[in-house]
Amino acid sequence: MSNTPGTILGHRGLDHEEALIFEQDSPGMTGVDLPAVPAGPDRLGGLARKGAIGLPGLSEPDIVRHYTRLSRKNYAIDSGLYPLGSCTMKHNPRLNEKMARLPGLADIHPLQPVETVQGALKLIDEVAHWLKTLTGMPAVAMSPGAGAHGELCGLMSIHAALEHKGHGHRRRIVVPESAHGTNPATAALVGFTVDPVPANARGRVDLDALTAKLGPDVAAVMITNPNTCGLFEGDMRIIADRVHAAGGFLYCDGANFNAIVGRVRPGDLGIDAMHINLHKTFSTPHGGGGPGAGPVVLSAALAPFAPVPWVVHGKDGFSLVETAAAAGPASAGTAKPFGRLKGFHGQMGMFVRALTYMLSHGRDGLARVSGDSVLAANYIMASVSDVMTPSFDGPCMHECLLDDRFLKDTGVTTLDFAKAMIDEGYHPMTVYFPLVVHGAMLIEPTESESKRSLDDFIKVLRGLTAAAKAGEVARFKNAPMFAPRRRLDETRAARSPVLRWKPKLEQGAAAE
Amino acid sequence: MRYLPQTEADQRVMLAKVGAKSVEALFKDVPEAARLKTPLDLPDHQGEIEVERHLRALAAVNVSAGDAPFFVGAGAYRHHVPASVDALIQRGEFLTSYTPYQPEIAQGTLQVLFEFQTQVALLTGMEVANASMYDGPTGCAEAVLMARRVTGRKRAILSGGLHPHYRDATVTVTRFLDMEIDARAPDPSAREDLAAKIDSDTACVVVQNPSVFGQLRDLTALADACHAKGALLIAVVTEVVSLGAVTPPGAMGADIVVAEGQGLGNALNFGGPYLGLFAAREKFLRTMPGRLCGETVDADGRRGYVLTLSTREQHIRREKATSNICTNSGLCALAFTIHVALLGEEGMTRLARINHERAGALAKRLERVKGVKLVNDSFFNEITVTLTKPATAVVSALAKLPILAGVPASRLFPERAELANHLILAATELTTDADIEALAVALEKELAA
Numbered sequence: 034m035s036n037t038p039g040t041i042l043g044h045r046g047l048d049h050e051e052a053l054i055f056e057q058d059s060p061g062m063t064g065v066d067l068p069a070v071p072a073g074p075d076r077l078g079g080l081a082r083k084g085a086i087g088l089p090g091l092s093e094p095d096i097v098r099h100y101t102r103l104s105r106k107n108y109a110i111d112s113g114l115y116p117l118g119s120c121t122m123k124h125n126p127r128l129n130e131k132m133a134r135l136p137g138l139a140d141i142h143p144l145q146p147v148e149t150v151q152g153a154l155k156l157i158d159e160v161a162h163w164l165k166t167l168t169g170m171p172a173v174a175m176s177p178g179a180g181a182h183g184e185l186c187g188l189m190s191i192h193a194a195l196e197h198k199g200h201g202h203r204r205r206i207v208v209p210e211s212a213h214g215t216n217p218a219t220a221a222l223v224g225f226t227v228d229p230v231p232a233n234a235r236g237r238v239d240l241d242a243l244t245a246k247l248g249p250d251v252a253a254v255m256i257t258n259p260n261t262c263g264l265f266e267g268d269m270r271i272i273a274d275r276v277h278a279a280g281g282f283l284y285c286d287g288a289n290f291n292a293i294v295g296r297v298r299p300g301d302l303g304i305d306a307m308h309i310n311l312h313k314t315f316s317t318p319h320g321g322g323g324p325g326a327g328p329v330v331l332s333a334a335l336a337p338f339a340p341v342p343w344v345v346h347g348k349d350g351f352s353l354v355e356t357a358a359a360a361g362p363a364s365a366g367t368a369k370p371f372g373r374l375k376g377f378h379g380q381m382g383m384f385v386r387a388l389t390y391m392l393s394h395g396r397d398g399l400a401r402v403s404g405d406s407v408l409a410a411n412y413i414m415a416s417v418s419d420v421m422t423p424s425f426d427g428p429c430m431h432e433c434l435l436d437d438r439f440l441k442d443t444g445v446t447t448l449d450f451a452k453a454m455i456d457e458g459y460h461p462m463t464v465y466f467p468l469v470v471h472g473a474m475l476i477e478p479t480e481s482e483s484k485r486s487l488d489d490f491i492k493v494l495r496g497l498t499a500a501a502k503a504g505e506v507a508r509f510k511n512a513p514m515f516a517p518r519r520r521l522d523e524t525r526a527a528r529s530p531v532l533r534w535k536p537k538l539e540q541g542a543a544a545e
Numbered sequence: 546m547r548y549l550p551q552t553e554a555d556q557r558v559m560l561a562k563v564g565a566k567s568v569e570a571l572f573k574d575v576p577e578a579a580r581l582k583t584p585l586d587l588p589d590h591q592g593e594i595e596v597e598r599h600l601r602a603l604a605a606v607n608v609s610a611g612d613a614p615f616f617v618g619a620g621a622y623r624h625h626v627p628a629s630v631d632a633l634i635q636r637g638e639f640l641t642s643y644t645p646y647q648p649e650i651a652q653g654t655l656q657v658l659f660e661f662q663t664q665v666a667l668l669t670g671m672e673v674a675n676a677s678m679y680d681g682p683t684g685c686a687e688a689v690l691m692a693r694r695v696t697g698r699k700r701a702i703l704s705g706g707l708h709p710h711y712r713d714a715t716v717t718v719t720r721f722l723d724m725e726i727d728a729r730a731p732d733p734s735a736r737e738d739l740a741a742k743i744d745s746d747t748a749c750v751v752v753q754n755p756s757v758f759g760q761l762r763d764l765t766a767l768a769d770a771c772h773a774k775g776a777l778l779i780a781v782v783t784e785v786v787s788l789g790a791v792t793p794p795g796a797m798g799a800d801i802v803v804a805e806g807q808g809l810g811n812a813l814n815f816g817g818p819y820l821g822l823f824a825a826r827e828k829f830l831r832t833m834p835g836r837l838c839g840e841t842v843d844a845d846g847r848r849g850y851v852l853t854l855s856t857r858e859q860h861i862r863r864e865k866a867t868s869n870i871c872t873n874s875g876l877c878a879l880a881f882t883i884h885v886a887l888l889g890e891e892g893m894t895r896l897a898r899i900n901h902e903r904a905g906a907l908a909k910r911l912e913r914v915k916g917v918k919l920v921n922d923s924f925f926n927e928i929t930v931t932l933t934k935p936a937t938a939v940v941s942a943l944a945k946l947p948i949l950a951g952v953p954a955s956r957l958f959p960e961r962a963e964l965a966n967h968l969i970l971a972a973t974e975l976t977t978d979a980d981i982e983a984l985a986v987a988l989e990k991e992l993a994a
């Protein structure tokens with residue numbers, strides 16, 4: 034039972050209990066006034082929909098209030114520091130949103146004649162230019178829809194390049210144990226087998242172990258740099274040389290590009306492919322889980338295999354290559370696209386936002402982005418290292434990794450600690466990832482936080498640590514107490530899944 | 546720099562705490578040779594005024610849909626998005642949150658996803674839906690992979706009415722897993738006999754309704770034929786508004802429904818970001834890709850929502866996951882949800898009827914234009930016509946007026962010479978009688994020239 038006092042409707046001040054729209058149905062009501070339709074025979078070929086869809090009717094005021102109330106149950110960057118490691122929850126400038134809504138960019142169709150969308154194609158070309166210049170890479174595939182989709186693009190390019198060389202037998206991908214889950218999942222989708230390589234005591238990939246795994250069946254090495262322990266893989270160039278000598282390619286997961294943007298070009302580290310999460314480094318909004326955008330920069334060896342479509346800048350302006358056939362016969366040119374990954378031409382709305390961000394920051398501002406984000410992470414690490422337990426010696430890059438050794442014998446787990454942070458007004462850090470340390474806490478403050486904001490956050494980390502060590506276990510086990518919901522029963526959700534609302538009658542029938 | 550709050554004084558104190566001489570010193574793990582020595586050939590930072598000027602100049606060059614009579618569809622549709630949709634999705638609590646990994650402080654996003662999944666299930670006539678894919682084509686590819694998991698078979702038949710971007714995304718993604726894709730030739734008048742192609746190795750048949758040419762068909766017999774041979778029927782819907790007027794795939798026996806959800810709540814955006822809708826029979830739940838939101842209770846017994854069945858997903862299952870998808874189309878799904886909520890039963894069905902009526906008016910008027918012949922015997926809001934001249938040249942000529950007259954079939958099927966004179970046109974609630982008249986007059990003139 035709840036140990037907080039009840040209210041009549043369950044509301045608590047600004048936090049309103051809000052029923053589903055399906056439970057607020059006023060039959061016949063609508064929030065959109067549309068003209069009446071003249072009656073007449075239809076031409077639906079006998080397929081007119083029969084019976085009601087089952088959608089509820091609500092007015093515009095009902096809808097605006099409903100979604101406004103729901104929005105207030107979310108933590109967001111706009112409301113506070115969001116230290117979710119590996120996700121780069123930086124400030125999302127509103128100028129980006131304004132530009133993405135210009136009718137000349139938002140209200141244009143991907144299949145309009147290219148002569149009517151020259152500005153849009155130029156914009157894609159400009160974003161491509163920025164990405165190539167910032168990474169020091171000769172080519173970029175713009176269409177992938179998010180980071181994992183970019184990984185797919187990169188590995189498919191590698192697969193195609195290997196087949197072209199007659200090396201289709203190379204099917205093994207060497208992936209560090211600390212990798213994001215998407216890396217092995219992507220490799221499997223491309224028909225590769227995953228060969229994990231351990232980290233060394235310094236939190237980097239074990240170079241000797243990795244070298245030992247290179248052989249005639251290796252397609253690629255897939256490494257995140259900076260890695261998921263928040264550390265720079267200083268041996269990247271050596272790894273590149275060795276995997277190339279062994280006949281394979283080097284894929285870099287660019288999720289952590291924010292740490293080095295404007296200071297280090299991945300192209301100088303010898304990589305062949307890297308996806309760039311525009312929703313991380315280039316501030317396009319995370320939107321509650323997307324949309325993202327995951328362009329992939331490619332080396333000269335992989336560029337010919339990039340998927341369609343791409344923008345071409347010719348003497349008559351910009352045009353699009355949309356099909357493999359339009360790329361010309363493989364024998365005639367260098368382009369040998371491996372296929373198409375997505376509808377149309379990529380996440381244009383995200384390109385507009387990313388370009389707005391790039392122009393706003395410029396080369397000088399982007400170098401400050403990486404510097405400030407790295408300084409912020411190191412400042413947090415240095416400010417808690419006497420009471421919490423950083424997993425590796427610093428300096429770290431833009432995120433700092435702690436583990437749960439400092440909670441030993443307190444009865445408090447990493448999860449408890451995270452939930453207690455919610456009561457203190459913070460979104461928790463990424464927890465239990467990466468898998469290479471016990472009870473991981475991965476903190477990424479980003480460059481968007483002032484020193485004052487970081488100091489408050491540090492005060493909370495230190496205060497909770499002191500409380501845990503002082504034996505205030507209940508405060509952690511019961512947390513969160515002050516959120517719209519207390520801990521949710523995830524086992525129950527998975528054991529008997531309820532994934533949609535159903536009318537009462539149907540619910541009753543289903544139960545029988 | 547307006548976006549960077551650390552002052553020089555702050556940085557001095559922070560560096561002292563860290564024990565580093567400079568920010569540069571924090572990058573000591575980066576080999577000297579890999580550190581940039583010379584400034585990049587890119588401009589320095591700019592204020593809002595200059596940046597806005599730059600973006601506006603790019604936007605000004607384009608002919609936007611509102612500037613011309615507009616008939617372009619073929620997988621993306623221009624609908625009216627109510628003002629409150631965009632106002633609500635720009636609330637920072639939605640816009641600047643992420644995947645609801647901490648459900649106690651993400652109930653807003655989670656309840657929206659639960660409503661979204663319910664709306665998608667209702668519209669498609671299916672039992673369950675996930676929390677979105679990148680777009681329709683990627684959802685289609687995932688559906689075929691799912692059919693392979695469900696049936697253990699490797700052959701997929703793709704209808705000739707399937708949008709070629711869906712076809713190509715599917716061919717591209719499945720070829721690495723030794724699947725055999727039988728992509729049928731483009732079929733403008735929906736005469737193909739897919740049932741005859743199904744054999745005991747067939748995992749699924751993929752069919753789009755209405756087809757890329759706008760033609761509708763009853764899928765019931767095809768679904769029966771699939772099930773008789775142990776295969777799945779995957780139905781694709783590229784114009785989601787059609788579900789307000791047309792019998793949903795679920796009622797015709799589809800096992801998986803994939804749709805492009807852009808048409809509700811989302812602008813054209815030159816092709817993205819959009820959102821893939823993905824719905825299925827409940828018995829296939831545990832083989833579905835992507836995130837799922839489920840109902841549960843909290844420690845006080847209050848109803849709440851969480852992401853669930855995540856043992857299917859990459860962050861738990863890694864190389865054994867059902868898909869590698871992580872970030873999906875959350876904010877586009879929110880826009881969809883709000884638009885559908887605003888419409889309700891009354892608005893959704895009326896919107897669909899208006900679209901159908903507008904396409905009927907378009908078809909009727911174009912049939913009176915000399916040199917234009919309607920291909921469809923049925924349609925929702927999109928039709929295909931043949932012209933007496935190559936459609937690409939006609940569309941380019943009309944674009945100069947400007948009239949955006951539709952999509953030449955050759956843009957989608959460049960390898961098909963027999964489709965050179967085919968033109969695909971869509972009408973929506975935004976299409977006026979004057980637009981239709983302007984198009985008809987211009988077409989007549991161009992075809993006579």
